[in-house]
Amino acid sequence: MLTLKGRASEAFSSFVGEVTFAGRPFYARSRAVLVCEELTHAAMGYKGCITSGGRGSWFHPHHIYGVEQPGLLHEGDIVAMDGTGTIEVLWEEGSSQNCLFLTENCNCRCVMCPQPPAQSDPARFLRQAEEVLELIRGRSISDCCITGGEPTLAGKAFFDILRRSAREHPEALISVLTNGRLFSDRAFVRRLAGIPAENVLFCVSLHSELDAVHDAMAGVRGSCAQTQQGIYNLAGYGFFVEIRTVISQYNCRYLAEFAEHLGNYFPFCAHVAFMGLELHGHAETNRDRVEVSPEAYAPCVKDAVLTLVRRGIPVSLYNIPLCLCPAEVRGYARRSISDWKNIYLPRCRSCALREECCGFFSTSSALPETFIKPFTSGGHV
Numbered sequence: 001m002l003t004l005k006g007r008a009s010e011a012f013s014s015f016v017g018e019v020t021f022a023g024r025p026f027y028a029r030s031r032a033v034l035v036c037e038e039l040t041h042a043a044m045g046y047k048g049c050i051t052s053g054g055r056g057s058w059f060h061p062h063h064i065y066g067v068e069q070p071g072l073l074h075e076g077d078i079v080a081m082d083g084t085g086t087i088e089v090l091w092e093e094g095s096s097q098n099c100l101f102l103t104e105n106c107n108c109r110c111v112m113c114p115q116p117p118a119q120s121d122p123a124r125f126l127r128q129a130e131e132v133l134e135l136i137r138g139r140s141i142s143d144c145c146i147t148g149g150e151p152t153l154a155g156k157a158f159f160d161i162l163r164r165s166a167r168e169h170p171e172a173l174i175s176v177l178t179n180g181r182l183f184s185d186r187a188f189v190r191r192l193a194g195i196p197a198e199n200v201l202f203c204v205s206l207h208s209e210l211d212a213v214h215d216a217m218a219g220v221r222g223s224c225a226q227t228q229q230g231i232y233n234l235a236g237y238g239f240f241v242e243i244r245t246v247i248s249q250y251n252c253r254y255l256a257e258f259a260e261h262l263g264n265y266f267p268f269c270a271h272v273a274f275m276g277l278e279l280h281g282h283a284e285t286n287r288d289r290v291e292v293s294p295e296a297y298a299p300c301v302k303d304a305v306l307t308l309v310r311r312g313i314p315v316s317l318y319n320i321p322l323c324l325c326p327a328e329v330r331g332y333a334r335r336s337i338s339d340w341k342n343i344y345l346p347r348c349r350s351c352a353l354r355e356e357c358c359g360f361f362s363t364s365s366a367l368p369e370t371f372i373k374p375f376t377s378g379g380h381v
């Protein structure tokens with residue numbers, strides 16, 4: 001999440017507002033945050049103000065000043081501001097990578113989790129998600145991702161937010177990032193009844209069909225069976241399911257067999273994504289146990305992707321730069337990394353395929369620099 005910092009005019013509680021540079025008529029200011037250089041009387045009536053200049057001679061109780069790079073904000077963005085001077089972009093207007101973040105809690109303990117779960121009160125996140133939905137009501141959006149932590153742990157609020165997103169935005173793809181465990185419970189999955197399934201995609205993490213492998217990666221014994229049952233239950237309710245598999249030392253060499261398993265037991269799945277690691281959080285801490293070199297994963301990924309292609313299941317590679325993909329499966333690699341944490345190496349400037357390449361996570365503590373080779377205009381490394 002893009003976060004800007006400045007200094008607050010005084011202590012105030014967190015609130016959510018909609019960014020405007022252009023300004024609003026007086027009657028339409030109560031939910032808007034004015035962004036400008038200096039605070040003047042023009043800020044009257046706005047919910048909050050963000051300025052790049054100093055404190056100014058005018059006073060507003062929800063003013064954050066001295067903000068560097070306010071130009072990173074856009075007209076229509078939705079931000080959370082608080083009295084510590086923090087501005088978090090909860091919704092970026094025009095982006096296809098927006099999320100509703102419901103909780104930091106999770107019922108897995110994945111060895112490669114880039115954003116380790118935390119025990120915190122989800123009330124703030126749920127309130128923010130509801131406020132974002134209120135502010136985007138009536139907008140035409142392309143995508144909205146419901147995520148966490150594990151968003152299903154929010155219980156009733158999860159179902160309410162999913163129902164509201166799907167109903168109010170039938171034009172959008174509403175995706176849910178989940179480990180799928182709770183959906184193994186029939187009573188839980190029944191609560192999806194009445195939620196439109198046409199525009200909802202459940203993106204379920206399943207790293208192997210082997211209990212020993214998946215459970216070791218997810219950090220919970222029994223989670224492999226629960227997740228697979230969860231996928232069946234979601235599909236039984238008519239929802240589209242994507243299977244997401246993180247490539248690590250645990251599962252890399254078994255990926256082709258896993259792909260066969262998906263073809264045999266999950267031929268209905270809408271999409272499979274094999275994902276490179278983000279070396280952050282637990283993945284960084286456990287780097288020795290999880291990281292696989294591009295040389296080692298390339299043939300495994302190639303076999304797995306081609307197996308799924310042969311089985312007629314749509315497949316993609318996420319977070320794997322094009323020059324690390326075997327040529328036979330390069331066409332399945334996607335630009336998957338969110339803009340705000342997407343970087344490239346200096347040598348990527350000369351690469352003919354930079355525009356199509358996902359690049360790297362800025363949050364990763366190490367990059368596979370020695371393997372990176374720019375493409376020439378002929379398309380060859």
Ligand code: SF4
Nearest residue numbers: 106108110113149179
């Ligand atoms: S990777 Fe996802 S499922 Fe695993 S611990 Fe992190 S948030 Fe939970």
Ligand code: SF4
Nearest residue numbers: 321323348351357374
């Ligand atoms: S050189 Fe850089 S831009 Fe080109 S394919 Fe490799 S990582 Fe991507």
